[in-house]
Amino acid sequence: MTDIDTLIVGGGLSGVYAAWLLSRENKSFILLEARDRIGGRIQCPKHDNFSTDLGPSWFWPAFNPRISRLVKEMGLDAYPQY
Numbered sequence: 001m002t003d004i005d006t007l008i009v010g011g012g013l014s015g016v017y018a019a020w021l022l023s024r025e026n027k028s029f030i031l032l033e034a035r036d037r038i039g040g041r042i043q044c045p046k047h048d049n050f051s052t053d054l055g056p057s058w059f060w061p062a063f064n065p066r067i068s069r070l071v072k073e074m075g076l077d078a079y080p081q082y
């Protein structure tokens with residue numbers, strides 16, 4: 001038997017973000033994902049060396065300040081699109 005602080009169901013963005021926050025607090029967790037990969041609706045499969053974007057691409061800094069902050073914190077690339 002092991003005591004775990006938190007059980008996270010689902011390894012999409014929400015679940016992975018929850019896991020990241022918990023790990024920063026040194027809290028134990030188990031993340032259960034039904035599929036054979038994490039990411040949920042986020043998908044970027046490769047085919048013949050090309051990446052195909054099949055999931056979220058856009059965020060709106062004025063309306064999504066938390067996503068904007070997360071993108072910055074993770075050091076992800078983002079650029080304005082007109």
Ligand SMILES: Cc1cc2nc3c(=O)[nH]c(=O)nc-3n(C[C@H](O)[C@H](O)[C@H](O)COP(=O)(O)OP(=O)(O)OC[C@H]3O[C@@H](n4cnc5c(N)ncnc54)[C@H](O)[C@@H]3O)c2cc1C
Nearest residue numbers: 010011012013014015032033034040041054055056057058
């Ligand atoms: C084509 C496409 C384009 C998109 N474009 C944008 C965009 O430009 N901007 C934007 O902000 N959003 C966009 N979205 C929406 C965005 O992708 C989702 O809002 C976000 O990824 C949802 O994350 P989530 O973790 O809440 O849910 P999900 O990604 O759905 O993750 C849920 C996870 O839980 C798992 N699960 C479910 N039930 C169980 C269970 N009982 N046990 C274990 N695991 C379980 C699932 O397998 C899944 O992996 C787009 C989505 C799609 C499909």
